[in-house]
Amino acid sequence: MSDIKLQILGSGSAMPTKTRNQVSQVLSLHNKSFMIDCGEATQVQMVRCSVSLSRMNHIFISHLHGDHCFGLVGLISTLGMKSRTSDLYIHTHAALEPLLQPLLKFFCRDLPFKVFFEPYTQSSSEILFEDRGIIVSSFPLKHSLPSSGFLFKEKVKERHAIPEKLKFYNVPIKEIAAIKNGADFITSEGVVVPNAQLTTHPSPSFSYAYCSDTVYDEKIIPYIEGVNLLYHEATFLHEHLSKAKATMHTTALQAATIAAKAKVDKLLIGHFSARYTDLNPLLKEAQTVFPNTCLVNDGAIFNL
């Protein structure tokens, strides 16, 4: 899993601070990059964090609050100036396209690539992207307007063939792909060699779940259960629970509770309210429930 990387471009919430931009992340795996949310100044952060734009063809927008999408038009405009040619797919609530298309037509004439808005249903889970190795799906969050989380999952990988066993049983090369996918081998004498004698378990598949913005909602647990890495918003300290409820956000304690109940490996918390300059109390609060928690900071890179 060494080629998987999560870069935090913005870790703040609606109001930017001296050190935190509005939300955006880039997940890189299998030689592809996926952007998650695109708050204002995302393109600035991409330059400052040296994020390559060339392999980023999909942007997933969790919901239509400005701090999650105000950076789109500027980013697209700059991608155009950089002579990008690959088409760009924006997975979003359907309401975004009629708002942004007039701006793209006016400000981004003659783009050397196409922009496709790919609306998805936010009330249920949906597969948004799939290729041979990865599947990206959405699942519903509960916020003041339709909001979705995203699950990025490597598909189950091929089993590792044991070379000396293949040689011992004289397995022909053309059979090896099927065996790596779990097939038994039948010798020329008709003897069945069980797959377990020819292969070992595949390398583990990586999974990342992104949950922002949302109230504390245990209904998301089936979607995120057992992921390697969970990002969950933690806008407030639990002492500000009433504010969290009023704005339909989560406290650090609640985010950690979700992580614990979903039995994830590691929790990242972010989307902090601008009211907090010292974030250690948020971290400590979460760690009382889920020790393997990290704060995210703008520019942070998690190699996974």
Place this chain on the structure above:
Amino acid sequence: MSDIKLQILGSGSAMPTKTRNQVSQVLSLHNKSFMIDCGEATQVQMVRCSVSLSRMNHIFISHLHGDHCFGLVGLISTLGMKSRTSDLYIHTHAALEPLLQPLLKFFCRDLPFKVFFEPYTQSSSEILFEDRGIIVSSFPLKHSLPSSGFLFKEKVKERHAIPEKLKFYNVPIKEIAAIKNGADFITSEGVVVPNAQLTTHPSPSFSYAYCSDTVYDEKIIPYIEGVNLLYHEATFLHEHLSKAKATMHTTALQAATIAAKAKVDKLLIGHFSARYTDLNPLLKEAQTVFPNTCLVNDGAIFNL
């Protein structure tokens, strides 16, 4: 003129760099702040440069390229969250309102203030704002689409009354305002005391001209002649003149030539192409023609 301040929020051009944001400036004088252009991340820069938003009621947009206006919706959204109540006036080409109003309606519901788009003609000079002390006018620049410069001018101030002369001539208090505005005084015996005997010259009035984006164009000189401070874009070195011409921008040498011909006191250059990491060659080039030139950097403050 000690209460006049120019703050540079963004000094770059279309593509942000590691150190330069898209264009925005705030000019503060007479207890008011005026924003000039509003590229992406202007609201972030306002936080980072500790610019007060409360007295900023007018934004002047020079032209409708994204790097001069992509920050507007985010800024307005954040002003709303900060419970601002003063109305906001955006002086701009008329094409901007129909592009941004749908976004404001969607993303900035229930703003506690009104946003007025104030279209102005970009083909001629026009007064955009005027109060007792200040006058702001536009003048046409020459770019790839309609573009305007802005002239901020303190009106001629009151003359300084000479207290001992007022006493000597027994000038009644009710006459003093007229005398400060240049009136002669007529004594009770009908003798005319010329104003020059009662007052000294007023403090100098400050003037600032902003010119971005534009080709080299001597037609702007009558508008900017003799200003205290001129900001002129200098996107390219003169060795890249062909690029400047192709994109309808100015070189540092050309900006300095305009400053010299317009006999301004001081020149600021900015809007640098992202291709330059070392900007000293641009500064040196300009100084060969106009020594009193400064580069602008993000966050710079000029107390005037």
